[in-house]
Amino acid sequence: MMQLDAEKQMRRRKRKNTIFHILFLSSTLFGIVALALLLIQILVDGLGWLNWDFLTNNASRKAEKSGIKAAIFGTLWMMSITAPLSFIIGVSTAIYLEEYAKNNWFNRFIQTNIANLAGVPSIVYGLLGLTIFVRVFGFGKSVLAGSLTMTLLILPIIIVASQEAIKAIPGSQRNASFALGANRWQTILRVVLPSALPGILTGSILSFSRAVGETAPLIVVGAVAYITTLPNSVFDKFTVMPIQIYTWANLPQEEFHNVASAGIIVLLLMLLTMNAVAIFLRNKYQKKN
Amino acid sequence: MLANRQQFDADLQKLRQVLIEMGDLVKKAILDSVNSLKDSNVELAKKVIDADKEINVFEERVDDIGSRLIATQQPVATDLRRILIAFKMAGDLERMADLAVDIAKVTVRNGNQPFIKPLVDIPRMAEVVQQMTKDSITAYIEENVDLSYKMAKMDDEVDELHSEILRELFVMMAKEPKNVNQVLNLCFVSRYLERMADHATNIGESVVYLVKGTRPDLN
Amino acid sequence: MSIVQIKDLDLYYGDFHALRNVSMNINEKSITAFIGPSGCGKSTLLRTLNRMNDMIDSVKISGAVSINDTNIYNPTVNVELLRKEIGMVFQQPNPFPKSIFENVAYGPKIHGIRNKKQLDEIVETSLRGAALWDEVKDDLKKSAYGLSGGQQQRLCIARALAINPKILLMDEPTSALDPISTLKIEELIQELKGDYTIIIVTHNMQQAARVSDQTAFFLNGEVIEFSDTSKLFSNPNEKKTEDYITGRFG
Numbered sequence: 001m002m003q004l005d006a007e008k009q010m011r012r013r014k015r016k017n018t019i020f021h022i023l024f025l026s027s028t029l030f031g032i033v034a035l036a037l038l039l040i041q042i043l044v045d046g047l048g049w050l051n052w053d054f055l056t057n058n059a060s061r062k063a064e065k066s067g068i069k070a071a072i073f074g075t076l077w078m079m080s081i082t083a084p085l086s087f088i089i090g091v092s093t094a095i096y097l098e099e100y101a102k103n104n105w106f107n108r109f110i111q112t113n114i115a116n117l118a119g120v121p122s123i124v125y126g127l128l129g130l131t132i133f134v135r136v137f138g139f140g141k142s143v144l145a146g147s148l149t150m151t152l153l154i155l156p157i158i159i160v161a162s163q164e165a166i167k168a169i170p171g172s173q174r175n176a177s178f179a180l181g182a183n184r185w186q187t188i189l190r191v192v193l194p195s196a197l198p199g200i201l202t203g204s205i206l207s208f209s210r211a212v213g214e215t216a217p218l219i220v221v222g223a224v225a226y227i228t229t230l231p232n233s234v235f236d237k238f239t240v241m242p243i244q245i246y247t248w249a250n251l252p253q254e255e256f257h258n259v260a261s262a263g264i265i266v267l268l269l270m271l272l273t274m275n276a277v278a279i280f281l282r283n284k285y286q287k288k289n
Numbered sequence: 290m291l292a293n294r295q296q297f298d299a300d301l302q303k304l305r306q307v308l309i310e311m312g313d314l315v316k317k318a319i320l321d322s323v324n325s326l327k328d329s330n331v332e333l334a335k336k337v338i339d340a341d342k343e344i345n346v347f348e349e350r351v352d353d354i355g356s357r358l359i360a361t362q363q364p365v366a367t368d369l370r371r372i373l374i375a376f377k378m379a380g381d382l383e384r385m386a387d388l389a390v391d392i393a394k395v396t397v398r399n400g401n402q403p404f405i406k407p408l409v410d411i412p413r414m415a416e417v418v419q420q421m422t423k424d425s426i427t428a429y430i431e432e433n434v435d436l437s438y439k440m441a442k443m444d445d446e447v448d449e450l451h452s453e454i455l456r457e458l459f460v461m462m463a464k465e466p467k468n469v470n471q472v473l474n475l476c477f478v479s480r481y482l483e484r485m486a487d488h489a490t491n492i493g494e495s496v497v498y499l500v501k502g503t504r505p506d507l508n
Numbered sequence: 509m510s511i512v513q514i515k516d517l518d519l520y521y522g523d524f525h526a527l528r529n530v531s532m533n534i535n536e537k538s539i540t541a542f543i544g545p546s547g548c549g550k551s552t553l554l555r556t557l558n559r560m561n562d563m564i565d566s567v568k569i570s571g572a573v574s575i576n577d578t579n580i581y582n583p584t585v586n587v588e589l590l591r592k593e594i595g596m597v598f599q600q601p602n603p604f605p606k607s608i609f610e611n612v613a614y615g616p617k618i619h620g621i622r623n624k625k626q627l628d629e630i631v632e633t634s635l636r637g638a639a640l641w642d643e644v645k646d647d648l649k650k651s652a653y654g655l656s657g658g659q660q661q662r663l664c665i666a667r668a669l670a671i672n673p674k675i676l677l678m679d680e681p682t683s684a685l686d687p688i689s690t691l692k693i694e695e696l697i698q699e700l701k702g703d704y705t706i707i708i709v710t711h712n713m714q715q716a717a718r719v720s721d722q723t724a725f726f727l728n729g730e731v732i733e734f735s736d737t738s739k740l741f742s743n744p745n746e747k748k749t750e751d752y753i754t755g756r757f758g
Contacts, residue, residue: 102565172602176664179558179596180615180671181588190614195605294755363714365741368754502743 046261054262058228059244063255068263071244073230074143074223075212075270078240081147082154082211087204089151090158094200097159098166099188118156125153126217134221141222144234149221153214154207161203165196198285205278209271215242241267297362304354304375305430308382311347312426314340315382315389319422319485322392323415326399326478327408334396337389344386351379370502374495378429381488381495385422388481388488395474404475405461405468411478414450417443418482418489425492432500437493441507447486454479511536511675511705512557517571519552519729521564526552528729530571534722539697539706541716541737544726545752550709553726554677557707558594559587575675592619595668595704599680601660603652603667608635608644611652611663615671630670637703638666639696658689662696669700676700678708682715694719713753717741725749 057067093114101107129149139145169192177187193200223239231238241263248260318337325334355372358364364372424440427433455476462472490507497505510533519527527549534540542550552561559580561567572579580590592615603611612631621627631648635641640662644655652663661681668676678697682690697706697719710716716723717737724734725748733740733749744750751757 170602172598172600173604175560175563175596175598176602176604176667177614177618178563179560179591179598180618180667181591182614182618183588186618190618191604293757297755365713365717365753366744366750369742 042261042264045258046263046265049258049262050265054259055266059239060228063253063259066248066256066259068241068244068266070227070230071239071241071263072266074227074238075240077143077231077234077238078147078150079208079212081144081234082150083204083208085147086151086155086158086207086211090155090204091162091200093155093159094162094166095188095192098163099184099192114156114159118160122153122214123216123220125149126220128152129217129221139235141224141237142235143231143238146218146221146223146238146240147234149217150211150214153217154211157207157210158204161207162196162200165199165203166192168199169195198282202278202282205274205281209274212240212274213242213267213271215246218243219246241270294362297358297364297368300354300358300362301368301371304351304358304372307347307350307354308375308378309426309430311344311351311379311382312422312429314344314347315386316419316422316426318344318386318389319415319419322389322396323412323419325393325396327412329396329399329401331397331400334393337393338397341386341390344383348379348383351375367499367502370499374499378492378495381491385485385488388485391481392478395478399471399474402471405465405471410450410454410457411475411482414447414454414479414482417447417450418485421447421486421489425489425496428493428496432496434497434500437496438507441490441493444486444490444507447483451479451483509536510534511576512707513572513574513577514553515572515574517553517556517569517573519549519556519561520566520568522566526729527556530729530731532724532731532734534705534707536705537701537703538721539701539708539719541720541723542707542709542726543711543713543716543723543752544732545757546711548726549729550724550726551679552729554679554707554709557675557677558591558596560596562587592671593673594675594677595665595671595673596677597661597664597668597679597681600684601657601664603655603660603663605651605653607649608652608655608663609648612666612670615667619671634666634670635663637669637700638662639692639699640666656689658685658692661685661689661693665693665696665700673704675705675707678706680709680711683711690715713741725752727752 054067055072056069057065058070060066097107097111097114101110126149129145129152133139133145133148134141137145139148173191173195174187177191182190218240223243224237227237227239229236245260245263245267248256248263251257318340321333321340322337324330325332325337355375358372359369362368421440421443424436424443428436428440458472458476458479462469494505494507497503497507512534514530514532514534517527517530518525530549530553542554544550555561556569556573557575557580561569569581573581575590575593578585604614606614609631612634613627616627616630621630632641632645635644640659643659644650644663647654652660655663661684665676665681682693685693694715697708700706708716708720720737722735723737723740725732725740725744725746727748733744733746735745740749741753744753
C-alpha cells in the first residue's frame with residue numbers, strides 16, 4: 001500500500017514539474033515569437049526602401065524621395081549634448097552619494113527621490129522641459145531644450161546604475177587604500193572608479209539608447225515633424241529619428257508606412273550597435289580583472 | 290559557564306581515574322610488601338611481584354591517553370599541566386611499585402630465616418611511608434596544596450629513621466659478621482622505603498605545580 | 509622600549525561601550541597578539557591605532573594613544589601621514605584588481621613617488637621582504653588575482669611594507685588561509701619582527717602562542733590580562749584568561 005502511494009505521489013510530482021516546465025517555456029516563446037513577427041514585418045516592409053538615398057535625403061512630401069538625414073543628424077546633435085552632460089552629472093552624483101554623503105535625512109531624501117524619478121513617466125519630463133527650458137529659459141523649440149529634457153530623463157537611471165557599480169566595489173579595497181594613507185579622492189580615482197567603470201559605462205550606454213529611442217517628451221518639447229534643414233547650432237529647430245518615424249507612420253499614404261519601416265530598421269541598427277558596445281566594454285573589463 | 294570541550298573534559302577525567310586506580314594498587318603493593326617481610330610471608334611477596342605487571346600497564350595507559358590529548362587537543366595552562374603531571378605521577382607511582390617489588394624480593398630471598406632482631410624501626414618507617422603515599426594520592430585527588438606540604442614534611446622523619454636504622458644495622462654487622470647477608474638486605478629495605486618517600490614527595494610537588502603553576506622544592 | 513602607549517582609552521560605537529579603560533604599552537620590534545572572543549574589542553583596538561575607526565560616523569573616543577610620543581588623536585595630526593607609518597593587513601586578502609607591480613607601488617605612488625627606477629626598487633625590496641619575490645618576479649605585470657590566497661596575503665603584506673611603516677597591524681591575517689599558507693605567513697611574521705613592530709589580532713590561540721612575544725586577552729572591551737605569551741599560555745594570572753585559553757568558554 002505504502003509503496004503504491006509513494007509511486008502515485010511521485011508521478012503527481014513529475015506531472016506538475018512537466019506542466020510548469022511547458023508553461024514557462026511558452027511564456028518565453030510568446031515574447032520571442034511576437035518580437036520575431038514584428039521584426040519580420042518591418043524588414044519585409046522596409047528593406048526595399050532602405051538605400052543610400054534614404055540616408056542622405058531630407059524629408060519630402062513624396063514617399064520615394066523621403067529620407068532620414070535630418071532626423072539622424074537631429075539625434076546626433078541631441079546626443080552630443082545629452083550623453084556627456086548626463087554622464088558627468090550622473091556619475092558625479094553617484095560618487096557623491098556613495099562615497100562622500102553621510103547617512104543623514106537629507107541624503108536619504110535625495111536617494112529616495114532619485115529612485116522615484118527613475119520611475120516617472122517620460123511624458124512628465126516632456127512637460128517639465130516645456131515649462132522650464134522652452135518657456136522659462138526661453139530656449140524655444142530647440143536642440144538645447146530637447147537635449148536638456150532628455151538629460152533629465154536619463155539622469156536618474158545613470159545615477160542608479162553608477163551607484164550600483166560603485167557599491168559593488170568591496171569595502172575591503174577602499175580600506176586597503178585608506179590604510180596605505182590614501183585620501184578619499186585618491187581612493188575614488190585609483191581604486192573605486194577603475195573597477196566601477198565597466199558597470200558605469202554599461203548603465204550609461206543603455207540609458208543613452210533609451211534617450212535615442214524616446215519620442216513622447218520630445219513631441220511635447222516641440223521637436224518638429226517636418227524639417228528639411230539640418231540644425232546649425234543648439235538653438236535651431238530639429239527632429240529626431242523616432243519622431244520622424246512616428247510622423248511617417250501617421251500619414252495616410254501606404255508608401256509612407258514602408259518608409260517608416262525603413263526608418264525603424266535604421267533606428268534599431270543604431271540601438272543594437274550601442275548595446276553591442278556596452279556588452280563589449282563590460283566583457284573587456286571583466287576579463288582584465 | 291558554557292559546557293565547552295565536554296569530550297576533552299571527559300578524557301581528562303578518565304586520565305585522573307586511571308591515576309587514582311593506579312595509586313590504589315601501589316598503596317596495596319607497598320602494604321603487602323612490608324607485611325610479607327614482617328611475617329616472612331613468601332606467598333604474599335610473590336603476589337606483590339606478580340601485581341607489578343598490572344601496574345606497569347597502568348603507566349602505559351596514562352602515557353597513551355596523555356599523549357593523545359596533547360596531540361589532538363592542544364592543551365594549554367592548567368589543562369597542559371594536568372597532563373604533564375599525569376606523566377610524572379605515573380612514573381613516580383610505577384617506581385614506588387618497583388620498590389615494593391624489591392622489598393618483596395627480599396622477603397623471598399630471606400625465606401623462613403628468623404630475623405636477627407625483631408623488626409621495629411622498619412615497620413615504623415613503613416607506616417610513615419604508607420601514610421605519605423596515601424596523603425600524596427589524596428592531595429592529588431583533592432588538588433590539596435596544604436596536604437602536599439604537610440605530607441612532604443614527613444619525609445624528614447623518614448630520612449631520620451633511615452639513618453637510625455642504618456646506624457643500628459652497621460653496629461650489628463660489625464658485631465656478627467656471619468649475619469651480613471640479612472643485615473645488608475634490611476639496609477636495602479630501609480633504602481627502598483626512603484626512596485618511596487621521595488617519590489611521594491615528588492607527587493606532592495606535582496600537585497603544587499598543577500594548582501599554582503610554579504615548581505616548589507619539597508625535598 | 510615601548511613605541512605605542514595606550515592610556516585610559518574608552519571607545520563607543522553610538523551607545524555601545526566597545527573599549528573600556530584600556531591601557532597598555534607595546535614594545536618596539538616585538539610581536540604583540542590580541543586574543544579574545546568575537547566582539548571583545550581586539551579588532552577595534554587595532555583599528556584605533558591607525559585611526560581606521562574614523563571611517564565610522566558614530567565612534568567616540570576618549571583617552572590617549574601615543575605612537576612615538578605623539579598623541580595620534582591630537583587634532584593637528586595628519587591621518588594620511590599617520591597611516592604611512594602604520595601598515596595594515598586585513599583578514600581577507602584584498603589586493604587591488606591591478607597588476608602585482610601596481611599593487612605594491614600603490615602606496616608609494618599615493619605618497620608622491622613617481623620615479624620609475626625608485627618604484628622598481630621599492631617593489632622588489634617589498635616583495636623580497638614579504639618572501640614573495642622569487643615566486644612572482646617574472647609575473648609582475650600579471651593581475652594579482654591570479655595568485656593563490658596565501659600569495660595574495662603576502663602581496664598585501666608587501667604592499668603594506670612598501671610605504672616603509674614602523675608598525676604593522678594584522679587583523680586575523682591567516683583566518684582565510686590553508687594551514688601551509690598560514691605557517692608561511694607565521695614564519696614571515698617572525699622574520700619581519702627584526703624591522704617592524706607587529707600587532708596581530710587572531711582567533712587562533714595556537715597562532716598567538718606560536719608567533720607572539722606578548723599577548724593581551726580581551727573580554728567585553730576590557731584587557732583582562734596582558735603579559736608575556738609564554739606566561740599567559742602556561743600559567744595565566746586571571747581565571748577568565750584560563751577559561752578562555754583552555755576553551756572552557758567563548
